[in-house]
Amino acid sequence: MNREERRHFDVLVIGGGPAGMAAAACAAECGVRVGIVDDNLKLGGQIWRGESGDPKNKDASNWAQRLRKSGATALCGLRVVHQPEEGVLLAENLDTFCELSYDKLVLATGARERFLPFPGWTLPKVMGAGGLQAMVKGGLPIHGKRVIVAGTGPLLLAVADYLRKHGAEILLICEQASWRSLVQFGAALASWPAKIIQGVRLKFDLAGIPFAANSWPVAAHGQKSLEHVTISRAGRIEEIPCDYLACGFHLVPNIELPMLLGCSVDNGCVQVDEFQETNVPSVFCAGEPTSIGGVELALIEGQIAGLAAAGRTTEAKAWFGKRTKARRFAQLLDRTFRLRSELRSLSSPETIVCRCEDVSHSRLQQHTSWRSAKLHTRCGMGPCQGRICGPATQLLFKWKPDSVRPPVFPARVETLAAIARQPEVQHSEVNGGH
């Protein structure tokens, strides 16, 4: 595709999870021309991965149907890498690249898991909790496999439930939060509308799965692949042989693209006004990038952003009350699953923190900032561009993330040629190290 074939949308939505689907459907229902872009092969995001055609998940199938009827154009398998000029985004798929222009933009880029380094966390078959679930949804046989689910957050329970339904033997769920905060969380849930609780998928049957609070992985062991895990279980050390360790420490907003576009960020979250509009005019943001609040908040914010982007501010306002309630739930999640300080000392000196460039904990310790570490060790400069080690170093060293440079994802040379006229692009970072 060349520049002349640039596609224009009145409202362009980046991200095809619940927030993006709601924004795109609502905007398109107003009669404007809407495009919705996602890096994944299908819409649904991570939480509805593979469920948009599943009648058992009413929310997912209803929104998928509503989006189809709305007339919005879905562009899947396409990732945005750069903004070559204001109002234009450059994106690529496996074969080619294209330019997408817009009058209004809705960023619904979702969240990723937070990973924390511990000895052995780089072994094959140590995966994210959502990561292993996504692999099983992608066809990985899990029947009869022994799995330990560890980390923090409501996702652990949902993942354990999903894996067990697919035949996995869940040996243990290790939740780092204390029983005290979990009990407070449970008590607070009782006063919440059922829909919001379902939103983070806490409604499931835990019976038969051992659950330990005050517990976390200490080390993973194996020759070429995972063989057993050392767990700190409520103060006692245990060795457990297993096939997979599914380990994630709650979620981190994906704010790289919003930052590239100049959106202001506070405490890791994109700042928005009451209509979900960022400080950059005509750029809206909805869902997890504004705060980790689960699917219900994402749907509400998506609807507000989609309606506001289509100029229907009065209709958008109708959702403000529900959003206020759902945001309180986000704050509750934040309080309950705050990371304990012990997790900062899991790494040994030789534990790799940056997996792309194999930078060890001891090498990073010699630096006082993320920027200094990047310049001297290449930490955060590999293909993931700090998406995995960045949040880890924030906890380990209290480093603050740097500005984001284009491209926000590694891109092919042909794609980069389209932005080569941009003099500020530094080629040492352009290829993301490969």
Place this chain on the structure above:
Amino acid sequence: MPNQASVTVTVNGLPVDVPSGATVAVAVVMAGQACRISVTGEPRGPLCGMGICFECRVMVNRNPHVRSCQVLCEQGMAVATEK
């Protein structure tokens, strides 16, 4: 979810049957292979499962640096991991 029908791909030249609709990352794990070798020589497999971490990158039909978790297996596809 992938259905019961299967497709056959090769991973480093050896055939692997995977469920129809499976990702290339799944084929590599089912073949018992690591996806890539890190800069200090460690074997690595998929971590995030959603296209963020780049640990699962492999060569697909001679196309390098493909995130295998984001690509579906097709009959006869040739997948090569780093050795």
